[in-house]
Amino acid sequence: MSVDVTKSKTRNRFKPKISRRVLLDLVLVTAGIAAFFVFPNSLGFMTRILIMIIMVLSLDLVLGYAGVASLGHAALFGTGAYAAGMFAVYASANPLLGLVVGAVAGAVIAFVSGLILMRASGLTLLMLSIAVAQILFEVVNSERDLTGGSDGLLGIDMDPILGIYAFDFFGRTGYWYALIVLVLVFILLRIVVASPFGLVARGIHESHERMRAIGTSVYWRLVGIYTLAGGIAGIGGALSAQVTELVSLESLGFNLSAEAMIMLILGGTGRLYGAIFGTVIFMTVHHTAASIDPFNWLFVIGGMVLFVVYFVPEGFMGLPARLGKHLGLRK
């Protein structure tokens, strides 16, 4: 039948795209491994990048896929960090258990705050998300007996991972640990984003009205997406607590939320890779510019943001396609 021919033709068009993606994934993982050997003296900094990528990936799920702009993502990251940190100090120093604790704590706080946040939208939601993070900030700040307050949570001393790989002074174990967790988180997100749940998230991004008209409970779906993002940001926070063996109040601070959003916008929203490239670019430029001129480095970041917003609104990830268009390589 002629219909069947068309059917199979249109359906198979997806295939080459997927293999190109897998290739890029492998390149990225290789780069992550190679970086360990190329920059052995910057392992601490590079570990921070890996952890931040997890945080920005989580934000991408909320902002890039579901289209919900939040400036309080540090609430989820910081909760994960404090939960894992306090778990290590008061209960068990097992790193993997701590990761789970961080993830659950991040998810719980996201669910609870999401019940309120997702009733709002736009600017109201943005303001409320800041408020949630600020409330947590103040709670942690005032409970100094438990959390260390503004001095930060000290006294974390992690056990070796799986009882074998001890955290070392040079941060070698920390780097591998963060890299592996990041790869796992990325694989999880890649699967989720391609799932029906991910399709619904993109649908919500495009039109709440239409999603309601096809029978979706938009509110509960958003709460679900936010909860998943909370779990992932919580994992990031837990990693940072474990690797640096310190949790500071900044992990709940407004700066962290804002920087995460800038990293995501630089890299490009809604495509996972954007979170990776945006974070690497932001943190590397920040690191370099701040060491050259500790007072004016923000100008460089500001310039980059302006460039992206005006010339490549889809982020640095959209740059190759745009250049190709200009050079006449692609339609």
Add this chain to the structure above:
Amino acid sequence: MSMGLEVSHLNKNFGGIKVARDISFDLKPGDRKALIGPNGAGKTTFANLITGTLKPNSGSIRLDGVDIVKLKESKRVKAGVAKTFQITTLFKRMSVRENIRLPILERDGKSHGWFGRAERFVAVEDEIDELLGQFNLLDFAEMPVQDLAYGQQRLVEMALTLALKPRILILDEPSAGVPSSDSHIIIDAIERLPKDLSVLIIEHDMKLVFKVASRIVVLVNGAILTEGTPEEISQNQQVRDLYLGARHEH
């Protein structure tokens, strides 16, 4: 128990303005009714009251004898009431196929899974192909909706809504924005809708209304003026004065 949609004594006020006055109306399985009326008569308001986008101040809406007036919009969709939008509201950056996949997954309760690709259900993909075939959209299946011509977007709009397998389908100005030379495409699509589906068409294009509707309801100032066959409506002096007459003036 009466089958189909039964609306009785429906009222809706926006502040002091009455936008629906004591509307009683029914739609049986297989009916093709059109709702016409001058601009601002409250046609879209009426549609929104049926879908649950708006809550009435009083009155009842029954579907197969069951009162659905308290159900939220998303619940009414699951009960079988669906509406196309007057202004095309699609998932513009998604492909045509994805636009149809989403409502089918939602309808079948398959839209919750975190694992497994969204396109893995063979039955769902077959159904998408069938629907796209019905609306002559198969060749555009992988194109982003935003790249389609407006008339085709209107067809996607109908296909998407039909994918919900509704029993009551409300078409809110299906030919709005479509050049009149192309309105036969929309008419064709309406004529090919499942025979047992109840369809309410809100429309300005009289050619389309007279072509596809078996009965016409005239709404003026939020109240039903009259209902009848296209023949009766075109003969009705009141309708001519109030509605068709007003059109001739410009």
